[in-house]
Amino acid sequence: MTTRPDRRWFERDAPVVGPDLLNKLLVVTVDGITCSGRIVETEAYMPDDPASHTFRGLSLRNAVMFGPPGHLYVYLSYGIHQCANVVTGPAGSGQAVLIRAVEPVDGLDVMRARRRRPDRELANGPGKLCQALGIGAAHDGVDLLASDVAIVDDGVGSPTHPVVGPRVGITRATATPWRFRVPVE
Numbered sequence: 092m093t094t095r096p097d098r099r100w101f102e103r104d105a106p107v108v109g110p111d112l113l114n115k116l117l118v119v120t121v122d123g124i125t126c127s128g129r130i131v132e133t134e135a136y137m138p139d140d141p142a143s144h145t146f147r148g149l150s151l152r153n154a155v156m157f158g159p160p161g162h163l164y165v166y167l168s169y170g171i172h173q174c175a176n177v178v179t180g181p182a183g184s185g186q187a188v189l190i191r192a193v194e195p196v197d198g199l200d201v202m203r204a205r206r207r208r209p210d211r212e213l214a215n216g217p218g219k220l221c222q223a224l225g226i227g228a229a230h231d232g233v234d235l236l237a238s239d240v241a242i243v244d245d246g247v248g249s250p251t252h253p254v255v256g257p258r259v260g261i262t263r264a265t266a267t268p269w270r271f272r273v274p275v276e
Contacts, residue, residue: 095236134189143186156186
């Protein structure tokens with residue numbers, strides 16, 4: 092049985108939600124085609140964090156991060172890659188969790204066609220997973236509780252001891268240990 096977490100689940104601070112998102116499913120339906128992946132890596136961003144898009148306050152680009160929790164904030168990175176974040180914390184707080192990697196679960200053939208890469212490279216980065224799952228700019232602001240994009244709990248628990256370390260791909264606050272990964276067995 093699968094369930095979507097409720098709004099209160101997302102209303103916690105990003106460094107708490109980040110590790111709890113591990114092993115949840117990210118399910119995306121685009122044009123009637125559903126793909127999903129198990130979340131295996133995340134990064135948390137808070138409003139007082141110089142690496143966060145909300146550090147300098149509200150803007151047109153980051154407005155979704157200041158909205159209600161449980162929505163998707165999608166932005167274009169380096170003018171090339173879409174990246175997906177789960178908005179967390181109370182509305183107005185400006186925090187989110189970047190989904191850095193998923194392991195494909197459903198829709199593998201569609202992901203292969205979208206990415207044209209070896210399976211190990213289908214969704215092992217934030218831009219890669221958005222391309223593989225079909226997440227784009229049109230998904231910015233969608234409600235994860237009531238749309239074709241969802242975070243789903245299928246009973247696989249988050250790891251008791253996730254791998255915790257510094258975030259990557261940023262130039263500020265690089266030592267902040269808010270990167271969370273499922274341990275490799």
